[in-house]
Amino acid sequence: MLIKFLIFGLLWRIVGNPIVAVLIFLIILYFLDRRYVGVMPSFMKPLKRMRNISRLRQQLAMNPNEVSSKLDLARLLIERKRYSEAHALLIELERPYEQSAEYWEALGTTELHLGHTEEGERHILQALNINPRVKYGRPYLTLAGAFKETDRDKSLAYVQQFQEIHSSSSEAYYLLGSVYRSLGRTADSKQAYEQSLNVYRSLPKYKKRQERRWAVRSWFRKRGL
Numbered sequence: 001m002l003i004k005f006l007i008f009g010l011l012w013r014i015v016g017n018p019i020v021a022v023l024i025f026l027i028i029l030y031f032l033d034r035r036y037v038g039v040m041p042s043f044m045k046p047l048k049r050m051r052n053i054s055r056l057r058q059q060l061a062m063n064p065n066e067v068s069s070k071l072d073l074a075r076l077l078i079e080r081k082r083y084s085e086a087h088a089l090l091i092e093l094e095r096p097y098e099q100s101a102e103y104w105e106a107l108g109t110t111e112l113h114l115g116h117t118e119e120g121e122r123h124i125l126q127a128l129n130i131n132p133r134v135k136y137g138r139p140y141l142t143l144a145g146a147f148k149e150t151d152r153d154k155s156l157a158y159v160q161q162f163q164e165i166h167s168s169s170s171e172a173y174y175l176l177g178s179v180y181r182s183l184g185r186t187a188d189s190k191q192a193y194e195q196s197l198n199v200y201r202s203l204p205k206y207k208k209r210q211e212r213r214w215a216v217r218s219w220f221r222k223r224g225l
Contacts, residue, residue, distance in 0.1 A: 049076055067096045074106060083113040101131035105139050112146045120146065137165035137172075144179050152183060170200040170211040174218045186225055193222035 056073040059066060070089050077086035087110035090103070097103035108123030124139045140162035147155040159179050166172030177192030200208060200215035208215075 049079060052076055053080075067093055071097065071103065071106075074110075078106060078109060081113070083110045086110050087114060099130065101127040101134040103127075104130065105134050108139070109142060112142065117146060117150075133165060137162050138175070140165075141175055141179055145182065148179070148183050155179070155183060168199055168202075170196045170203070170218065171214040172196075173199060174214040174221070177218065177221060181221070181225070190222055190225045193218040193225075197222070 053073065053076050056069050056076070059069045060073065063069075070093055074086040074089040074093075077083075077089070087107070090107045090110060093103060094107075104123045104127035108120045108125075108127060111117075111120035111123060113120075121143060124143055127134050128139055140158045144155045144158040144162070147158070159176060162172070163176060173192045173196035177189045177196065180186075180189035180192055196218035197215055200211050200218075203211060
């Protein structure tokens with residue numbers, strides 16, 4: 001904290017304006033976080049996603065039958081939470097992608113968010129049957145979230161299946177803690193966050209850079225419980 005005040009005081013002295021000094025200080029913090037930690041959201045990612053969506057729409061306007069562009073567009077629309085539009089695109093792609101785990105996972109995700117729980121669960125399980133590690137097992141957490149209010153036993157079963165896949169990932173335990181937290185299982189959530197930190201401490205130096213953001217988030221979540 002003292003270092004932050006010193007940096008802020010130095011900036012204030014250099015620029016001569018406290019408001020400008022605060023803005024510069026926040027910009028510095030942001031770039032340091034993006035470079036070394038990754039807790040703060042990226043401001044560039046949404047802009048890049050919008051450009052890609054626009055580009056794919058143009059491609060499909062010229063060639064409506066380009067299936068790979070439709071799938072890429074559907075994925076980006078899911079990221080933007082435009083599930084209905086993404087679902088309409090995915091329905092058109094069933095035949096060319098019937099053996100693709102990524103396709104069934106995307107279709108199931110849109111259906112869960114559109115309230116078609118039975119179909120969404122079936123299609124995500126179909127994706128996991130094709131490839132149990134599709135999207136690093138995260139579809140299990142998607143299913144756990146879908147059933148956390150209506151069927152807690154099923155939700156926890158999916159959490160446990162996810163945990164079986166990941167035993168040495170700080171991110172995995174962070175996500176696990178988040179699901180437990182949403183289920184009201186505070187003790188289990190706290191334990192998962194602690195395990196996330198333990199895993200991070202045990203990682204080799206080169207791997208810590210990839211997992212640091214999840215360890216930091218786990219630390220904050222644990223303190224908030």
